[in-house]
Amino acid sequence: MNRIPSLTAAAVLLALALPFAAGAQEQTAKKKLYCWNEGGRKVCGDALPATAVDSARTEISSRSGLPVGQVGRALTPEERIAADQAARAARSAAMAEEAKKRRDHAMAESYSTEEELRNSFQERIILLDETVKASRLGIEGRRQTLLSLLRKAGEAELGNKPVDKSLADNIRHQHDELLRQQDLLKQQLVERSLADEDLATALLRYQSMRKRPGQG
Template identity: 35%
Template sequence: MLLATLAAPALAQNKGDSGKKLYCWDEGSRRICSDTLPPEAVNSARQEFNARSGTRSAEIQRALTAEERADAALAEAQQKIDAAAADTRRRTEQAMLATYGSEDALRRVFAERTAIVDNNINTALYNVASLREALAAQLLSAGNRELAGQKVSDKQAGEIRQRHTELLAQLRLQAAFEQQRKAMEVEIAESLARYRELKGIAPPAAPDAAPAPAPTQG
């Protein structure tokens, strides 16, 4: 009984020590080890050891800076965007194969989209021409008034500024529609090439080059 009583505190102490840790980290060129972790070392890279057995129980990387956290978040977001784009591409290709039984059917869809964009371009061209003609007429009228020694009215000057602003806006629209049309041409070519690849269809043969003219007899 006496031996059991004396051994109990020692067992309890050993049990408590089994969870105690030893921390080791670097401060510049110095290696620091302690059974307590000071606040200034919380964000440092460190190793943790079991104080009783001496075995390493964990290795903690240093905390990221705000800039590093932002970079990591950006990289993670980009990975998600890339994965979503790849998944969308895969589902689009599957839908392409299931929906379009022939290349002509796919071309008809692109033809409808192309017609819409071409109509937008033609409308913008008409608006630009009309606004340019009206602006030129207003500028000519204002110039004639000045040559005649008359003052250009505030109303007329305001109309000229407004017409000029509208013309610039239409020119931007026209440029945007034309850029959209060029992008569609690239999209159409890439989609048709991918469709042929998925279907195992050989691309159309390029037209043969015209034969060279026969040399003239001297």
């Protein structure tokens, strides 16, 4: 009669103890050991001191004794700045590559033949040629005006007369404008040369995208 309650009590105690035992085993399995360098020597422990929080370290399972992770040291402010710059550069490069893919796709969809693509670029090239031509004519006209004003100033000086202030101001203005137009022409010539390069690059991309699978 008394054995039944005793067995029942033992079963109850065992049932209550099992979750605690399982929890303890789980905590043991999750517990880690840490190894780091301190003063030129390797130090290991089950907790990181404040002085080692920013140090590189290896995390080891206390159950298996095998490494389970590697944590690098904390970056210096300069290294963080460099890492941020590298990350931004990588994002920018990825965005540029994605934009290029979209442009290539749009180009392939917009032009059904190479001739259409050439004609589209040719319109831009013709416009650039006309712009360069107009700039050269403007520069030549500005140069002739400046020479005329300089002759007037020279004649005044040869006649022992003072150069009129309005004439001197006009000479400076014409000279500044001539320099500005010459700089503008240089930029236009660069754009004109790039237009040919852009056309060649676009044709290569177009031919590559239009090439059928299996063709060499």
